[in-house]
Amino acid sequence: MAKKILLVDDDRFILQLICRALGAKGFSCRTAKSVHEALGLLYDEIPDIVLSDYSMPEIDGFEFRKVLLRDKRYKNIPFVFYTSFADEDTMQKGLEMQAVDYIDKNTPVHLVVSKLNNILDTIRKQHEKSLFEIGAAAEALNLRSVPLAAPTIEGFKLQFLYQTYNHYPGGDFIDFIKTDENTVFVILGDVMGKKWGAWFFSFNFLSYIRSAIRLCVFDGISSPASILNKINRIVCLDPVLGDVLSTLSLMMIDQSASKVYYAGAGDLPVIHFSKADGNIACVQSAGLLLGIMENGLYQEDVLEMHTGDQLIAITDGMIDFMTETGKTSDYTLFVRKLERILGQSDTYKEIKDQMFSATEDESVVDDRSIVIIEKI
Numbered sequence: 001m002a003k004k005i006l007l008v009d010d011d012r013f014i015l016q017l018i019c020r021a022l023g024a025k026g027f028s029c030r031t032a033k034s035v036h037e038a039l040g041l042l043y044d045e046i047p048d049i050v051l052s053d054y055s056m057p058e059i060d061g062f063e064f065r066k067v068l069l070r071d072k073r074y075k076n077i078p079f080v081f082y083t084s085f086a087d088e089d090t091m092q093k094g095l096e097m098q099a100v101d102y103i104d105k106n107t108p109v110h111l112v113v114s115k116l117n118n119i120l121d122t123i124r125k126q127h128e129k130s131l132f133e134i135g136a137a138a139e140a141l142n143l144r145s146v147p148l149a150a151p152t153i154e155g156f157k158l159q160f161l162y163q164t165y166n167h168y169p170g171g172d173f174i175d176f177i178k179t180d181e182n183t184v185f186v187i188l189g190d191v192m193g194k195k196w197g198a199w200f201f202s203f204n205f206l207s208y209i210r211s212a213i214r215l216c217v218f219d220g221i222s223s224p225a226s227i228l229n230k231i232n233r234i235v236c237l238d239p240v241l242g243d244v245l246s247t248l249s250l251m252m253i254d255q256s257a258s259k260v261y262y263a264g265a266g267d268l269p270v271i272h273f274s275k276a277d278g279n280i281a282c283v284q285s286a287g288l289l290l291g292i293m294e295n296g297l298y299q300e301d302v303l304e305m306h307t308g309d310q311l312i313a314i315t316d317g318m319i320d321f322m323t324e325t326g327k328t329s330d331y332t333l334f335v336r337k338l339e340r341i342l343g344q345s346d347t348y349k350e351i352k353d354q355m356f357s358a359t360e361d362e363s364v365v366d367d368r369s370i371v372i373i374e375k376i
Contacts, residue, residue, distance in 0.1 A: 002028040003120055004045070008038045008052040008064065009082070014105070018051070018082075021109045025117065035059040039067070042074055049120060051103075054083035054090065065097045078123055080116065128167075145173040145202045146369075153184050155255050156305075157374040159348045161356055163367065165317070170367030171198025171246070172315050173206050179217045185224075186251040188267075188371050190315040191244060192289075201244050205290070208234055208241075209248070224250040224263035225300035228287060232265065232296040245289045249313045253373065260303045260311055260373060265290045268314055268331060273342040275308025280339060305375040310342055317368025318355070327365050348372055 005027050009015050012033065019029040030047065032038035034056060050068075054061035061081055068074040081094045084105040091102045100119055103112055150158035160174055171191030178184045187209055191198040212231045221227065228250055235241050248265040262270060264285025272281045287298040303311060319334045320327060341350040351370065 002026055003049070004028045004030070004047040005116065006038060006041060006047040006050045007031045008035065008050065008056075008061070010034065010053065010056045014053075017109060018112065021113050022116070025113050035064040035067070038064065046073070047077065049078045049080065049116060051080050051082045051116065054081055054085050054094070062093065062097065065094070065099065069098065078119060080119065082112070145169070145199065145206065147175060151176050151178045151184060153178065153253060153255050154181070155258065155376060156253055157376050158184070158186070159372045160370065161352055162369045163356055163364065165364055165367045168367070169199035171202055172317065172367045172369040173202040174369055174371065175206060175210065177210060177213050179214070182255040183222070184253045185213050186253065186313070186371060186373065187248070188313045188315065188369060189246050189248040190369075191246045193244070201241065204241055205235070205246050222252060223300060224252050224261050225298045228263050228265055228298040229296060232290050232298070233294055235291045236294050242291060245291050247315070248290055251311070251313065251373070258305050258375060260305055262301045262303060263287060263298050265296060265298065268316060268319070271312040271335060271338060272303055273310040273312070274306070275343055276306060278343065280335065280342065282335065307375055308343065309375045310347060311373040312338065312342075313371045315367075315369045317364070317366035318370055320365045322365050347374070
């Protein structure tokens with residue numbers, strides 16, 4: 001994937017010269033002749049790095065940097081000053097504003113390109129190191145928002161796929177709880193938010209959900225809708241999670257009756273494929289997101305499962321994708337893609353090959369998960 005850079009300078013010649021050199025080295029360049037124009041471009045797309053002149057009419061580079069630092073969307077974008085003002089006081093002022101470097105305009109263009117590449121490579125390595133350290137800490141504490149494997153249950157095949165976004169963990173969580181030889185609860189949820197914040201909260205939600213299921217089953221309650229109501233009431237009373245919203249698809253597989261009991265909280269419709277007639281039904285839950293209000297209006301659907309029937313549950317990352325005009329969501333398009341796959345001898349492999357391949361990575365805009373339940 002090309003490294004994205006925003007160049008800001010009131011000198012059109014400088015913009016063309018630097019942009020041409022960066023483009024030859026694989027950069028994707030966007031240029032702005034003023035701070036106002038640059039802010040408009042930032043609103044449309046976040047670059048990997050900003051290279052900005054200091055001396056510009058109306059708003060100079062320092063004021064531009066102050067604007068970015070005040071905005072949480074932009075304050076962490078690596079920022080480099082590129083200017084002919086190379087005196088020590090000016091450089092110090094720029095570096096005190098958390099600029100990662102200060103490049104003199106007298107620097108040969110090929111060295112400017114090398115510097116920018118080195119800056120991004122250093123940031124990438126630091127990022128990878130942080131990801132590794134946090135991942136190692138999570139492993140040591142046995143913190144997982146996705147299981148290593150699905151359990152086995154006679155008469156059913158359980159499979160799942162999960163993909164992070166740009167190697168960041170996110171808010172998706174999956175779990176399977178086998179309460180006896182005939183019963184497995186399937187959990188699929190998505191904490192609202194991005195990256196680390198959503199990931200950390202996912203463990204809180206999973207803890208409540210796991211505890212609620214086991215306590216309810218111990219008390220003779222197995223209805224997903226009833227369990228959802230209890231989970232939601234607890235979340236609403238929690239001072240930490242009360243302001244954090246999450247979707248949840250909760251399904252109970254009853255092996256002895258060949259049925260799946262389903263209730264949802266603000267989730268996407270589950271997809272029920274009938275092998276006998278090839279019919280695909282989208283089962284929409286009426287429940288609200290966890291944490292919105294104490295009465296979540298949770299109801300239950302009972303789905304008969306015959307040999308070859310399949311049930312698909314997804315998070316919204318499966319229907320989100322990037323186009324030339326930006327991020328879009330299309331559940332109907334996703335279902336149409338599944339029509340060619342459902343009912344095949346190895347649906348799981350087809351979904352993995354077609355929707356989780358390396359060629360699909362560039363269109364991914366969020367972490368995404370899919371759970372497949374098949375009657376065999």
